[in-house]
Amino acid sequence: MSQATLRVQKMSGHAGSVPGDDAQREFTVCKLIDTTTCIGCKACEVACMEWNDLPFGETVFDNTYQTMPETRWNYWNLILFNEHEKEDGSLMWLMRKNQCMHCAEPGCLAACPADGAIVQYTNGIVDFQQANCIGCGYCITGCPFDIPKMNPKTNRVFKCTLCADRVSEGLEPACIKSCPTGCLHFGSKEDMKDLAEKRAKQLRDDYNFPQAGVYDPAGVGGTGVVYVLHDATRPELYGGLPSNPSIPWSVKLWKGPLKWLGNVAMVGGLIGLFVHYLRFGPKSREDEDIHPRGENP
Amino acid sequence: MNHSDQILSHGRILRYEFHERLTHWIAAGSYIYLMLTGLAFYSPWCFWIAALLGGGQVSRMLHPWAGLIFTGAILKMFSMWSAQMYPTGADKAWWDSIGHYIRNEDDQMPAAGRYNAGQKLLFWGFIICGVLLLLSGAILWFPEYVPWNLRFLRYLAVLIHPSAALLTIGLFLIHIYMSVFAERGAFGSIIRGDVSLAFAKRYHPGWYEEITGQPASPKK
Numbered sequence: 001m002s003q004a005t006l007r008v009q010k011m012s013g014h015a016g017s018v019p020g021d022d023a024q025r026e027f028t029v030c031k032l033i034d035t036t037t038c039i040g041c042k043a044c045e046v047a048c049m050e051w052n053d054l055p056f057g058e059t060v061f062d063n064t065y066q067t068m069p070e071t072r073w074n075y076w077n078l079i080l081f082n083e084h085e086k087e088d089g090s091l092m093w094l095m096r097k098n099q100c101m102h103c104a105e106p107g108c109l110a111a112c113p114a115d116g117a118i119v120q121y122t123n124g125i126v127d128f129q130q131a132n133c134i135g136c137g138y139c140i141t142g143c144p145f146d147i148p149k150m151n152p153k154t155n156r157v158f159k160c161t162l163c164a165d166r167v168s169e170g171l172e173p174a175c176i177k178s179c180p181t182g183c184l185h186f187g188s189k190e191d192m193k194d195l196a197e198k199r200a201k202q203l204r205d206d207y208n209f210p211q212a213g214v215y216d217p218a219g220v221g222g223t224g225v226v227y228v229l230h231d232a233t234r235p236e237l238y239g240g241l242p243s244n245p246s247i248p249w250s251v252k253l254w255k256g257p258l259k260w261l262g263n264v265a266m267v268g269g270l271i272g273l274f275v276h277y278l279r280f281g282p283k284s285r286e287d288e289d290i291h292p293r294g295e296n297p
Numbered sequence: 298m299n300h301s302d303q304i305l306s307h308g309r310i311l312r313y314e315f316h317e318r319l320t321h322w323i324a325a326g327s328y329i330y331l332m333l334t335g336l337a338f339y340s341p342w343c344f345w346i347a348a349l350l351g352g353g354q355v356s357r358m359l360h361p362w363a364g365l366i367f368t369g370a371i372l373k374m375f376s377m378w379s380a381q382m383y384p385t386g387a388d389k390a391w392w393d394s395i396g397h398y399i400r401n402e403d404d405q406m407p408a409a410g411r412y413n414a415g416q417k418l419l420f421w422g423f424i425i426c427g428v429l430l431l432l433s434g435a436i437l438w439f440p441e442y443v444p445w446n447l448r449f450l451r452y453l454a455v456l457i458h459p460s461a462a463l464l465t466i467g468l469f470l471i472h473i474y475m476s477v478f479a480e481r482g483a484f485g486s487i488i489r490g491d492v493s494l495a496f497a498k499r500y501h502p503g504w505y506e507e508i509t510g511q512p513a514s515p516k517k
Contacts, residue, residue: 134353137440250452
């Protein structure tokens, strides 16, 4: 979706090296979402729709604060709402802004077979290039966060770009700009991690949230979106945030050992058959030359 | 068809009737398209095949439909040939002598019927892999409609589909090698339908005896 001013360090379905690989100078960017100060106002949802010129779709009323059940191909940023009952019977409203996590090791990119349909820029943003997308939906299977969504009309997959076009021009993503409570921050991964840890410590020390912590899952190499959670031991409470996400085992097996086994078997099989022909030749020269069993040729 | 109708003039025997040949080539055509586009999705080194066949989008769009055509052909093959494909005691002896077969010492092979044990393996291999490819392919066709809590189906499908496809490629390579390069006369039989009496006697003596009522080998 976004601009080519960013250099690419990882590319899906690509044979050979990637132009921007090993050419990194810029730091990795990161979005920090402090769920403890999110009020669920949905300004970020609107800003995302506006900046990315996404076509409107119908919302669904489910008797809660939530606009619709999950993100859509044309709705990349959704506040997930959960009314959580604590052990003492009191209620907590948990709000989590859900969008692409921009994994350092993206499962979508690993699963994608189309050359350059999914790229990761040197600043860490994972971006879909719909022009190269073939509509197979493998990224949907590769993603541990259920983020890529197919446009059923065009069979191309969409998701949050972390406003790569804005970031490449030195601007912060649209959602960050719109947040009225300051629960969203944008900067280098290092700075955001630092800020997140400070906030989590504050929550533990001063606000009676002893389980408060930072969500930056190592299973996908860390993410370009980190959360501060009141209870980092139970991320599932926050709209099903997986506690230990990783690229699905079957995708790893399929793109790793199975592929090499298959390659060796196919090439080995072809060579084997050719060598067999060189060694033993055909069973007979011509149809008519075939001699019946038990008779000498 | 009566056995006597299968004996043609000029020392030929009818091996495949028209509907058998047509089914074979519908399966072959759809399979080759599926294999080529499948290889394009399988490895970046083969993605150029998709470009050659009209682009990745077109290949992804047509691959499942070709799969349905292939499924239809496989079902027809099952109804035509499965009765002749059940393993017999002779097949065990055939596998025990596989070394002779590989070294083209066909004189020393146990007598095969219309299909030898290797051909039966090819048949059942394609039937079983065909079913696996159909089931996993249905999931891969519409991954976006598989609910999140049933995502293990997608995880299984992305493993089963290429695994079964790779097995069929192995069978396919051997099938092409045997029919086009190794056994002269076999390719003609799936084009024009007939083989020579000598071909039948040598490679399928049991079938020869069934059709002609004559012993295939003077030693017998």
